[in-house]
Amino acid sequence: MSENRLSKRRSSFAKGHRGEWLAAWALRLKGYRILAVRHRTKLGEIDLVARKGDLIAIVEVKARATLEQAMDAIGPESQRRIANAADLWLARQRDAASLSIRFDIVAVLPRRWPVHVKDAWRAY
Template identity: 30%
Template sequence: MEHIRTGDAGEQAAAAHLKAAGYDILALKYRARTGEVDIVAKHGGTVVFAEVKTRRGGLYGTPAEAVTRRKQEKLMATALCFMKHHGLYDRPMRFDVIEVMLSGNVLKINHIENAFGR
């Protein structure tokens, strides 16, 4: 259960980071039959689908390394569901990864824009 609390804390920190950077949050934990996207935001005219990966240490590599090809495919399919459901066919979209590293009381965020766009 600790990993769930860690993940939730990371997602909250990532959402706050995006808001501070001028993004409009459209959805948190958007779910469709194809999967889940942690954060859906709008930045300018672009719809941004962000996968948040939170780690408390470097034992298992960087957080972004956990976004496998299979995870990317699920994110893309879920993003298409969101775009269709909200009638956003004409909007550009991109996929970001937000790494959140926690070490004691120190939190570090690395926002990777267009992390695996095609």
């Protein structure tokens, strides 16, 4: 891999971690408890798992220039992958029967507070 390409990958990786950190803090300030960060399963990765009462928010974090770009970056294939990973996560919870699940997006935008989009999609 060329040095320039490697440098770009490192920069993107760092930007993603920074975005997840900002998103987690924004959710904490809204009363959510962060249960998992970058939770990996054999079916995919969940950026954040947050809880507020009996609600579990499966959160995809996107750092983009606009909210529209962040929303568009999560297509049907990504939604399916995240939903499948969420099913595996939920299956491992003792109180799974009493929990409700929601899929959210947190868009990390330049020079703005992260935007939390609740119930961004439904998994079927």
